[in-house]
Amino acid sequence: MAGEILKRKGREIVIFSALLLGLLPLAGMDIKTYLTLTIAGFAMGMMLFLVASGLSLIFGLMDVINFAHGVCFAWGAYVAFSVFRYFKKLVEAESLFQNSLVFIIAIVAAILVVGIVGIIVERVLIRRVYGSHLFQILITFGGMVVLTELIRILWGPNDEVMPVPVTFRGNWDIFDIIVLKYPIIAIVLGLFVFGVIQIVLKKTKVGKIVRAGVEDPVMVQAMGHNIYLLFTAVFAVGAGLAAVGGMAMAVFNLQVYPGMGDAYLIFAFIVVIIGGLGSITGSLVGALIVGLSYNYVAFLLPPIAVGVNILIMVVILLIRPTGLFPAGK
Amino acid sequence: MDKAILKVEGVNTYIGQHHILQGVSFEAAADHVTVLLGRNGAGKSTTLKTIMGLLPTSVGKIYYQGKEIQNRKPYEIARMGIGFVPEHMGIFSSLTVEENMQVAMLKEDSETGKRLEMILEMFEALKKFWRMKAGNLSGGQKQMLAIARAIVNDISLLLIDEPTKGLAPIIVNALIDVIHQIKQHTVIILVEQNFYMASSVGDAFYILDDGIVVHSGKMAELVEDKALQGKYLGISKTEG
Numbered sequence: 001m002a003g004e005i006l007k008r009k010g011r012e013i014v015i016f017s018a019l020l021l022g023l024l025p026l027a028g029m030d031i032k033t034y035l036t037l038t039i040a041g042f043a044m045g046m047m048l049f050l051v052a053s054g055l056s057l058i059f060g061l062m063d064v065i066n067f068a069h070g071v072c073f074a075w076g077a078y079v080a081f082s083v084f085r086y087f088k089k090l091v092e093a094e095s096l097f098q099n100s101l102v103f104i105i106a107i108v109a110a111i112l113v114v115g116i117v118g119i120i121v122e123r124v125l126i127r128r129v130y131g132s133h134l135f136q137i138l139i140t141f142g143g144m145v146v147l148t149e150l151i152r153i154l155w156g157p158n159d160e161v162m163p164v165p166v167t168f169r170g171n172w173d174i175f176d177i178i179v180l181k182y183p184i185i186a187i188v189l190g191l192f193v194f195g196v197i198q199i200v201l202k203k204t205k206v207g208k209i210v211r212a213g214v215e216d217p218v219m220v221q222a223m224g225h226n227i228y229l230l231f232t233a234v235f236a237v238g239a240g241l242a243a244v245g246g247m248a249m250a251v252f253n254l255q256v257y258p259g260m261g262d263a264y265l266i267f268a269f270i271v272v273i274i275g276g277l278g279s280i281t282g283s284l285v286g287a288l289i290v291g292l293s294y295n296y297v298a299f300l301l302p303p304i305a306v307g308v309n310i311l312i313m314v315v316i317l318l319i320r321p322t323g324l325f326p327a328g329k
Numbered sequence: 330m331d332k333a334i335l336k337v338e339g340v341n342t343y344i345g346q347h348h349i350l351q352g353v354s355f356e357a358a359a360d361h362v363t364v365l366l367g368r369n370g371a372g373k374s375t376t377l378k379t380i381m382g383l384l385p386t387s388v389g390k391i392y393y394q395g396k397e398i399q400n401r402k403p404y405e406i407a408r409m410g411i412g413f414v415p416e417h418m419g420i421f422s423s424l425t426v427e428e429n430m431q432v433a434m435l436k437e438d439s440e441t442g443k444r445l446e447m448i449l450e451m452f453e454a455l456k457k458f459w460r461m462k463a464g465n466l467s468g469g470q471k472q473m474l475a476i477a478r479a480i481v482n483d484i485s486l487l488l489i490d491e492p493t494k495g496l497a498p499i500i501v502n503a504l505i506d507v508i509h510q511i512k513q514h515t516v517i518i519l520v521e522q523n524f525y526m527a528s529s530v531g532d533a534f535y536i537l538d539d540g541i542v543v544h545s546g547k548m549a550e551l552v553e554d555k556a557l558q559g560k561y562l563g564i565s566k567t568e569g
Contacts, residue, residue, distance in 0.1 A: 205431060205432075208424065208428050208431055208432050209432055211421070211423065211424060211428075212421040212424055212428075212429075212432045215421045215422065215423060215424075216419050216421060218383060218403075218419075219415065219419030219421075220432070221383075221402070221403040221404050221407075222381055222383060222403050222404075222407055222413045222415070222419070223404075223407055223413075223432065223433050223435075223478065224404050224407035224408045224435045224482070225404055225432075226402075226404050227404065
């Protein structure tokens with residue numbers, strides 16, 4: 001009986017429990033700290049969403065386990081880093097317009113460069129190993145190593161300080177609550193990207209074909225659609241989304257380093273598994289759960305922050321083995 | 330026999346290590362419903378998947394409208410004018426009925442629009458549940474949707490794999506009417522285990538056994554030949 005209820009209402013139970021658990025940290029901190037951490041958690045969640053949504057689409061549509069996805073995140077950060085250095089005057093100008101302009105240029109450059117890297121990775125590496133998860137893990141792991149080394153060759157092996165546009169720095173003081181400016185920008189960016197993806201997936205023909213392909217790629221082919229072209233396009237978009245996430249995270253953390261993709265890949269996999277393969281809404285909810293819980297736990301008991309995320313994933317998998325929003329496969 | 334729209338010549342297909350089709354040859358004549366019959370595992374569904382390019386042809390030729398199509402990509406074959414309704418129907422459950430049809434439509438011109446209108450008249454349930462998620466449709470409605478998706482484009486050949494599987498007899502009769510309507514303008518190759526359905530709509534038949542065609546002829550002859558039915562189709566002489 002209880003098992004049946006869990007099966008049918010599992011998603012609602014998990015989300016309701018997550019909301020209740022979200023209030024639990026209040027027992028160990030004051031309200032101002034809680035609100036600051038909540039905003040930081042939302043911002044981290046949105047950045048994780050950017051990485052995880054691409055991974056989820058690639059996983060859901062192409063059934064490809066892509067370990068090279070994390071390095072697209074790092075590439076995005078480094079491309080943005082180069083753009084910020086090239087347009088230093090725009091970054092240092094005390095003008096919201098000029099700062100926003102350079103931020104948008106960096107986003108577009110990151111998407112384009114990493115999208116092209118994604119196309120090359122899909123065509124050269126992944127196309128040969130469709131249908132074999134073992135080979136996918138091996139070959140994308142190899143791709144990750146090569147692309148990480150390429151970062152070291154192109155940008156150097158050391159950590160670099162990520163420039164932040166002047167008006168994006170600092171904080172607002174609202175009723176004695178410190179609200180950092182950049183996390184708010186990251187949240188807006190994440191929501192904007194989520195909205196664009198939803199519109200593309202739900203309102204455009206190609207989006208509907210992608211959703212259909214996530215359920216049954218063989219049938220989509222038999223209906224006359226070139227699934228391989230779709231795979232390449234989704235892979236490029238996924239890589240581009242990871243790049244935006246990487247750039248946003250680098251500005252948030254004020255640094256870039258060659259191995260930064262690996263550190264966030266584990267979070268992205270947790271998000272995808274929590275949210276359900278191939279589901280963008282699932283990625284958003286999963287990312288927010290991970291982002292918020294990580295921030296609360298990292299403040300209260302730092303050593304177990306990642307462990308708590310993994311524990312949450314295990315609990316959700318026990319209740320709903322297909323994740324919170326499975327894409328109907 | 331009328332001029333064939335599809336010719337399958339000595340086709341061999343492997344699934345993994347298993348040699349499923351071992352030299353299948355048959356043709357589908359224009360204005361005909363050609364039925365592939367045989368026991369489970371005889372190679373009927375594999376034949377349709379091979380024609381559609383979903384399984385590779387290791388040996389043999391498949392001609393569609395005079396052009397070789399074996400080992401072409403499935404989407405190329407579909408775009409040449411072949412519609413496919415697989416055994417599992419291939420419905421996109423999380424998409425609405427409308428979205429399923431939109432994904433199926435390769436063109437959105439006035440001709441396709443007219444065909445869609447005609448289809449919605451033929452399948453009233455689809456019109457009724459137009460904005461409902463396809464996963465919530467009944468088994469019969471899903472089968473109707475699967476057929477509707479396949480015929481919404483300008484196709485010349487329709488491949489249907491066991492459309493009556495798991496359907497109630499009343500739905501089977503409705504499906505027979507639908508097949509009769511479709512055959513007015515489209516050649517059909519039907520894989521079917523339900524002999525009532527097969528004999529109701531079929532003009533010609535091929536019986537497959539162990540990956541090879543063992544008998545063929547006009548459906549009317551098979552209806553009379555109880556011994557052949559008993560031998561290959563598992564239908565006893567007392568059954569109707």
